[in-house]
Amino acid sequence: MEEREMRTALIHPRDTDLEKLYPAQTIQMPIDHFHNDSIYEPHTNETFLLRYWFDASHYQPGGPVIVLQGGETDGAGRLRYLQKGIVAQLSQATNGLGVIFEHRYYGESHPTDDFSTKNLRFLTTDQALADQAYFAQNVVFPGLEHLNLTSHNVPYIAYGGSYAGSVVAFLRKLYPDVYWGAIASSGVPEAIYDYWEYYEAARIYGPRECIEATQKLTHAIDNVLINHTDTEYPQRVKNIFGLGNITRNDDFANAIAQGIAGLQGLNWDPAVNSTEFGHYCGNISSTEVLYPGIAEREEAKELLAVGGYDEVKLVNQLLNYIGYVDATAVKGCKRRGKSQDESFTNYDSKFYQQDDITQEWRLWAYQYCFEWGYLQTGSGVPADQLPLISRLINLEFTSTVCREAFNITTPSQVERINKHGGVNISYPRLAHVDGEWDPWRAASPHRIGLPGRESTVSEPFILIEKGVHHWDENGLFPNETRPGLPPKPVADVQKAEAEFVKAWVEEWHKARGDMMYGDDMGDL
Template sequence: MTIIRLAAGLLLLPQAFGLVAASTEFGTTENLGFFQGSVEDATQNLAAPLLRRIQSNGGAPDPATLYPSYTLSVPIDHFHNESKYEPHSNGSFNLRYWFDDRFYKEGGPVIVLSGGETSGQGRLPFLQKGIVAILAEATNGLGVILEHRYYGASYVTDDLSTENLRFLTTDQALADTAYFAQNVVFPGYEDVNLTSPNTPWVAYGGSYAGAFVAILRKLYPDIFWGAISSSGVTAAVVDFWEYYEAARLFAPEGCAPATQKVTHVVDNLLLGGDRDDILQLKTVFGLGNVTRDVHFASAIRGGIAGLQSVNWDPAVNSPAFALYCGNMTSTEVLYPATNELKDSIKSILVTGGYKDEIDALTLTMQNYIGYVNLTRVSTCRGRPQDSCFGGRTDFSTDNLNQVWRLWQYQVCTEWGYFQTGSGVPDNQLPMISRLIDYNFTSTTCREAFNIFDQPKVENINKHGGFRFSFPRVAIIDGEADPWRAATPHKIGLQYPESTISEPRMIIGGGAVHHWDENGIFKNETTCQLPPHPVKKAQSFIVEFVKPWLEEWEIQH
């Protein structure tokens, strides 16, 4: 049995999920557009019964019903002097928020969590039992979740056409947050002035929201007393090939080299083989009817991206990465049906330049092919393969239900992060095919928004990028986070020592994406949960926020 031991004492058995060797039929694949984490969807669905058992906590109220939502009317356009927002708007929209006052005592701060690039409702667990609850309890504070304009129910315009998305910029959303802090009146606290600067406001965010709150503190220092940037991607990057570096460096033993070798075989055929060789390659994966080589390369790439979804919190952890690496490192044939493909696989390995490793890699390729069929090919039977995997074709629909357009628009205009294989240095084997380049990954920009220029990452990087630094901005990152490569803690960079004014921490124990944000109820706490590195990080955050607030008291 293949056993995958990840950080923080999490023991994951791929076979236990009923996923390995669960499918022997080779069919077609599903249409998941350009989403690189698509394998997670397939494995998450298959593992749903187990996850429901892990998550169940019958005594816990649903945060969506526990916390009513409220709104504040906010200007649509804060910058009438900037031409990119023309035609300007004098209108307003309702910015949604939630708050929790169970820990609040007079004189306490407001702890606001930025909702980032998703519905704010999805952030409510952090108000109930995560980092907002932890900080609010420690400081007698009032906890707030603030939704980002356009996301969730914070509708700015009647539709999501490219013209109407012109107000979806980081600067406009930052100005919303500043306006909110200066104008909100929390229901039940009409006689208490909790606005800034009368009350200290400390902002927290993870990932995009982590960069967001760091910039927020820098642009509006008189409104926000401090900010905690967890996995904050303060550096916007166009070609973000380094996204896969964390998997290369921190995946379970053997997983990354196996991924690199099979990817190299695939690339040697796709980039250097004849059409017969390429057809044989596609056919052995069950994808012989995928016309474009880059679509085939994209169809088989997803498993290694599952690292981002590994989490210490059982309620949100995904088994996708464990499943993938369990397949890639198994010493057994997990899919007996692939034994019939051994001769074709050996031929492919010889043509692909790996004759000397043919015995070991034949097994790896068998399990990789079986894995791709389990997670991708078998999910789309009965449809033409090009229609299943040829990428999104309907770019014209732009009603409010097309929420995929939101972050994609921000990616295309300001943030980048196109995850490629082509950008990997020539002296290093990539984790995904080199056919996956900027031109391919930015297709949506051209087709959906008619954007042909590269994103203006300078709009973000002018605030500091990899060198971001500002008083009372904390930089917290997970050591094995794929997004660490877009933060001030990028591997290879030198960074200053942590201070109370500018705290810094890299969470160890294999921590991934803003692990400090999650929490569990006190009656769920064990010696293993939260894992020690997470407990240490959350205590560290409390330890520097308290002196920040003491400094505020002295100055006010």
């Protein structure tokens, strides 16, 4: 495999235009797979063009088709996994054909002419699952028309990360005769309406100084905003942050709460890693003033006292927090030439009414409003625990988009998702791979507090040490690796994935009586 990878690296340099290397293909997909379900009324018999990409360079007869579910984004953004990530690795190890499969409505796979609420009725997890099953049963790969590479004739293995990880987990359970196996990486099979636990990973695993400072400063500011509403102090807090023109207190609390959310962006792969979480923590943890002159020290000290804190070092940390918000939020608003309410409000009815085909923000918002939830609040944090974001960020605030954009006024129908098993989902040849530090771990089978599971070849159950969000998905060319890159926990899990997928493919052939298969499969 190393020689093959080296050849690939020479042919496909890092600056290759992946969309030229892997031209987009399309398949005619039914818009409506469920004519007996009233939520899709009025029904339609029409089809749309759903995009996919494939790489058959590793394929040999008997190899599987590895399908990566693109999830809630443009599928073209997943092509790097076809070139050198998890799809390439599994294809090489099994002599397989790799596929990136675009989720309906995302990218250019549009079933409708606009994203009006009426036309988003076909954007459900059930329809997406049926799409992926239909693909496996009907696809004819261009240039390989002489081969029957449908699920009737070859084993199909699905991979997905995050939301897409949940999709492939459900796919394996609901369509077991179509998809022989699936890997759910950082999958979130438990839909949770109030997902305050999103910030638990940061609280548990983040740098202590950063977390303690964030909790105390958030608590102090909340004490001012919530307990002193009829005084001058809430306005003074906004003023010291340079955000005095934000009208609503909850909008202000949300505007200053973005830094702590950066944990999810950490990645071992330098090409996609975000340093924002470290930047935020480095600022707020420092007890030395990093932004001289950013605000009046005595004003900061008084506001902290009103909020219930008189720690000397916390004054400097508040000043650094103010400097961080100025650099990452206030100055950006000024550069755009917009008012602070225009830049930061969550209550923009005019914006929410936009529903033409360019309004891609509506897609995942509709999905979580309708059936997934995951509203990330500070109000849901237990009363005996200091939150990392304001308690003003509550369900009323976070569900604004649901009411304003889609007229969804009731909680998300999470039972539509959780009927498949939630965090307890289990099925033969369904692997769960999660990150120890992942903010989405609380919605996964590796949720802290659940009984552990034995990891087997049939049902692998792997937690990546110090890993975050689907860290096994990325990959490097051999000439890009160096000591510690990829990290050993990632390299180990990718090797394990190749081994158990090879075992699954061999099992498929043995079940069909193909006893000679397996001798020529690639090695990692």
